[in-house]
Amino acid sequence: MTIFKSALDTRTGDFAANRAAMLEKLAELDKEHAKAVAGGGPKYTERHRKRGKLLARERIELLVDEGTPFLELSPLAAWGSDYPVGGSVVTGIGIVEGVECLVTANDPTVRGGASNPWTLKKIFRANDIALANRLPVISMVESGGADLPSQKEIFIPGGRLFRDLTRLSKAGIPTIALVFGNSTAGGAYVPGMSDHSVMIKDQSKVFLGGPPLVKMATGEESDDESLGGAQMHARVSGLADYFALDEMDALRIGRRIVKRLNWPRKPRPQAQSPRYSDEDLLGIVPTDLRLPFDPREVIARIVDDSDFDEFKPSYGDSLVTCWAQLNGYPIGVLANARGVLFSAESQKAAQFIQLANQTGIPLLFLHNTTGYMVGAQYEQGGIIKHGAAMINAVSNSTVPHLSVLIGASYGAGHYGMCGRAYDPRFLFAWPSAKSAVMGPAQLAGVLSIVSRQAAAAAGREFDEDADTVVRAMVEQQIESESLPMFLSGHLYDDGIIDPRDTRTVLGLCLDVINNTEFQGAQGYGVFRL
Structure with missing residues (x-):
């Protein structure tokens, strides 16, 4: 049997101190998440409700299948900037009529849902996820277009939004627009470039230029309905494929569109829960990241049945590599044990990544590294070429990668462990994580x-x-x-997660990945031997 026998003592003072520190960080995180949920604040939320409209997250809750999770992505976008936390849009993955979908929803309580630079970055990341994982995209639109004072940061890159929609469609990935309010100026192209569009009676307004702009540009007198109302687009222009009577009807129609997509879904494998409590994950990572901890204790609390087989356990033991199953899916895990990556660890990782590609097994990277070892002895021993081999293998690997920053992630070690620049399908962080060029x-x-x-x-x-x-x-x-909220605010991860949710989040990601076809790399760049 290869079931891990835990040596973690949850009764020690160190464990209690680590747990208390983690809970304190989670409480701070909850406060920041609350800012995103609050949107534009009570004043604008109340004004929105008086118009008889649902909030962005309420619309999402009614769209997704009852009792299923919604994995929100980049909730802290714009944290630490001059813009509201959340980027005035909600993005995430939810299950609609049994199909995993990528959902975006403008938050109209924040400057009317206008797009700022962080809105774009957040939606671009969501579109990348949809394309890589073949997720149907549902855009819940209510936006006045660009936040004009920041147009210099929006106009040029903003064109990618429309390019993404057409490329998704070309790739055979359905795109659906549910228009809940204004979709004006450039925003009019969201329903215009989506495969399916739903508009709501007396509520949806879709036009390139509203009445004031038309008056200024042409002298023509017009009104919202004749320019871009739902009835006009349903009966005259043909832009609206479906005409909804109210928001609930639009959500119903959106669900029916997904149901009729005939979207293929692979069966989900059987899974076994870990033998150890996920509560233990709160106390494993030390408050001082310079202190080592055994990542096997983490692995044992997220993989099926706490069962895994180590690869080269006695060689390069600062890096744990092992084969396991997570949520029923086969997976290879690379986890830093004592921070530093030496030549042996680098060579071991490169071989392990090649093996995963040979058998088509996704890889999970658990970060806690200070980077590659420096010093004359190690330079003479070839640390550069060995580290380069690891980075070569990561760069050219074509099986899906998942990354979780659980401790430090410094220097080129961040690259070798598949950081953001190496395009992991998903990347999350624990509140204990830190990342920078060095400490x-x-x-x-x-x-x-x-x-x-x-x-x-x-x-x-x-x-x-x-x-x-x-x-x-x-x-x-x-x-x-280097703190996680700063990094998450810059979209260097897909969200900071509670350590206790790690298995659930990774399981959802693997469910999504399971719907795609992938194979291992057929070749790599030149390895220096």
Whole structure:
């Protein structure tokens, strides 16, 4: 039997301290998520309700199958920026009539649902996910178009939104627009370029230019209905494929469209729950990420039956590689054990990734790395070429990748473990995660050494007091920029998740991936041997 025998003692002081710290981070995360849910705030929410309209998340809840989960993506987009948290749009994956769909919903309580730069980035990421995983796309539209004060950041890249819709359609992936209100200017092309469009009586308004713009441009007097009302588009222009009487009717029609897609779904495999409680995941990662922890304890709490087979367990033991099943699906896992990646770990990872591609098995990367080892001994031993082999294998691997940042993810180790730039199908982070070019103290120290050397070369005295101040400032800056909410706000992950939800989230991702056809890489770049 290869069922893992846990050595985790949940009664120790360290475990209790780790758990308390994680719960504190989760409480902070809940406060930030609440800002996204609040949208434009009570004033604009109440005004929206007085118009007899549902909120964005209420529309989603009524669209998806009852009792099924909705995996919201990038909920903290724009965190730390001048724009509202959430990017004025909700995106995520939900099950509609038994079909996993990518859903986007404008939040009309935030500046009328107008798109800002973060709205675009969030929707672009959602479209990438839909294309890679062949998910039908449902756009729940209510937007006044571009947030005009930020047009310089929106107009040029914004054209990709329409390009994405046409490319999804060309790939045979259905696109559906449910228009709940305004869809004006460039936004009119969302229903215009979707395969199916639903408009609502006396509520949907779809036009390139509203009455004021038409008056200014042509002198013509017009009204909303004759320009772009639902009845006009259903009876005259033909832009509306379905005419709904109200929002509930539009949601019903949207569900019926999905039901009639004849969308193929593969059967879901049988799964066994882990033998250990997911509550234990709260106390495994130390508050000080410089302290090691055994990632097998994490793996045992997310894979089926806590059963996995290690590959090369005695070689390159700073990296755990193993074969397992998660939610019934075969999977290969790479998990950092003691942070640093040496030559042996790099070679082991490259071989493991090749094996997964040979057998068509998806890969899961659990990050807790400070990067590749430095120093004369390791440079002479070939750490660059061995690290390059690992990155080569990750870069050219064609099986689906999933990444979860559970601890540190620094330097080129972030790349070798399939960070955002390496296009994992999905990437999530725990509240304990940190990611940057290197640790804050190391980065500040490097800058200090460089400044000291520059002073010596110029023949001037080095200011120790100023150096102390600068180092503190740099450490503080890098620390703040390496935290998960900052990274999630920049869409460097698909969301920060509660460690206890890791198996559920990964299981949903594997369900989505299961609907696609994929095969392992047939070749790689040149490996330096």
